Amino acid sequence: MFELEKIVRKNVWKLKQYSSARDDFQGNASVFLDANENPYPTQVNRYPDPHQQALKERLSVLKQIPANQIFLGNGSDEPIDLLIRAFCEPGVDEVLIPQPTYGMYTISAEINNVPMNTVSLTPDFDLDVPEIRKAIKPNTKIIFLCSPNNPSGNLLSGDRIVEIIKIFNGIVVVDEAYIDFTTTPGFVSQLTSYPNLVILQTLSKAWGLAGIRLGMCFASPAIVTILNKIKPPYNISILSQVAALEGLSSETRKNEQVAEIIAQRNVMEKALRNMASVLHVYPSDANFLLVKVKDAKTMYNQLVARGIIVRDRSRVLLCDECLRITIGTPQENEIVVSELSRL
Ligand SMILES: *Cc1c(COP(=O)(O)O)cnc(C)c1O
Numbered sequence: 001m002f003e004l005e006k007i008v009r010k011n012v013w014k015l016k017q018y019s020s021a022r023d024d025f026q027g028n029a030s031v032f033l034d035a036n037e038n039p040y041p042t043q044v045n046r047y048p049d050p051h052q053q054a055l056k057e058r059l060s061v062l063k064q065i066p067a068n069q070i071f072l073g074n075g076s077d078e079p080i081d082l083l084i085r086a087f088c089e090p091g092v093d094e095v096l097i098p099q100p101t102y103g104m105y106t107i108s109a110e111i112n113n114v115p116m117n118t119v120s121l122t123p124d125f126d127l128d129v130p131e132i133r134k135a136i137k138p139n140t141k142i143i144f145l146c147s148p149n150n151p152s153g154n155l156l157s158g159d160r161i162v163e164i165i166k167i168f169n170g171i172v173v174v175d176e177a178y179i180d181f182t183t184t185p186g187f188v189s190q191l192t193s194y195p196n197l198v199i200l201q202t203l204s205k206a207w208g209l210a211g212i213r214l215g216m217c218f219a220s221p222a223i224v225t226i227l228n229k230i231k232p233p234y235n236i237s238i239l240s241q242v243a244a245l246e247g248l249s250s251e252t253r254k255n256e257q258v259a260e261i262i263a264q265r266n267v268m269e270k271a272l273r274n275m276a277s278v279l280h281v282y283p284s285d286a287n288f289l290l291v292k293v294k295d296a297k298t299m300y301n302q303l304v305a306r307g308i309i310v311r312d313r314s315r316v317l318l319c320d321e322c323l324r325i326t327i328g329t330p331q332e333n334e335i336v337v338s339e340l341s342r343l
Pocket residue numbers: 074075076077078102146150175177201202203204205210213214215
């Protein structure tokens with residue numbers, strides 16, 4: 001049985017939420033002398049809304065989820081760190097991370113002195129449920145799953161994700177940073193069924209807003225309350241909140257760009273498959289391709305010499321001689337293909 005109180009760190013459970021100046025007073029007023037701000041108006045002389053209500057209401061409609069089940073962070077990296085800090089006693093509790101995957105889960109665990117346990121994904125980068133089941137220990141508090149997975153690009157099997165959510169009495173994080181590039185709805189609609197499910201999404205990829213640092217976390221109201229207790233009060237700047245609202249108003253443009261990127265991904269996949277130096281192009285549900293080549297290091301350096309930067313993943317588990325190539329504009333993709341075919 002999953003019981004939230006049993007898995008949250010005791011000090012965090014007992015914490016009272018910091019009450020910022022903007023929390024203490026609610027209602028209408030015209031003279032704000034409570035936060036030691038400079039009174040002379042610019043766009044940004046006031047502190048931002050610590051709860052980002054306007055933005056959450058917009059996301060609530062867009063994602064079909066109540067606003068009290070949304071937590072917003074300074075990129076997804078912030079909720080990743082806050083989740084580890086909320087649930088894992090440093091030096092005692094563990095996180096479980098199937099590999100290969102996004103590196104920030106490991107970095108955040110290491111920064112917090114939280115031991116990490118790993119299992120390998122299957123050779124086709126899906127979940128190995130029996131191995132995960134074996135790896136779960138009494139002190140395992142969080143399992144990080146990434147779907148579509150970075151760096152492999154594939155969606156994890158939804159049935160296997162559900163299996164893990166059901167057998168595990170801790171938190172299962174499903175990172176859906178690339179969900180907009182797939183045709184699946186993702187797990188947001190299943191939050192009501194699973195109190196231990198936490199979903200991460202971001203405005204950094206499909207929405208084209210990596211620079212504003214806006215990560216979304218969807219979870220039960222109880223888990224959101226815990227994250228709110230431990231976040232820095234003003235973690236999302238006014239500039240980011242305004243830019244996010246503005247960006248979210250161009251859903252059509254986002255959808256058009258996603259369609260173009262997927263079309264380009266298919267073009268790239270075909271072109272790369274025809275190259276003698278390319279051994280395998282892994283199927284992708286995201287905006288990048290994992291490509292196994294004859295000599296990753298040499299190819300990486302040759303591309304760098306031509307001003308083209310891709311990601312060398314060849315030192316990562318199951319990714320021997322692999323490069324990860326983000327899908328760019330048609331012109332950029334053409335440059336990559338023509339340079340590669342000339343190597
Ligand atoms: C890019 C990426 C993110 C996004 O992180 P932000 O901090 O929101 O920019 C999250 N998870 C994965 C797996 C990613 O690849």
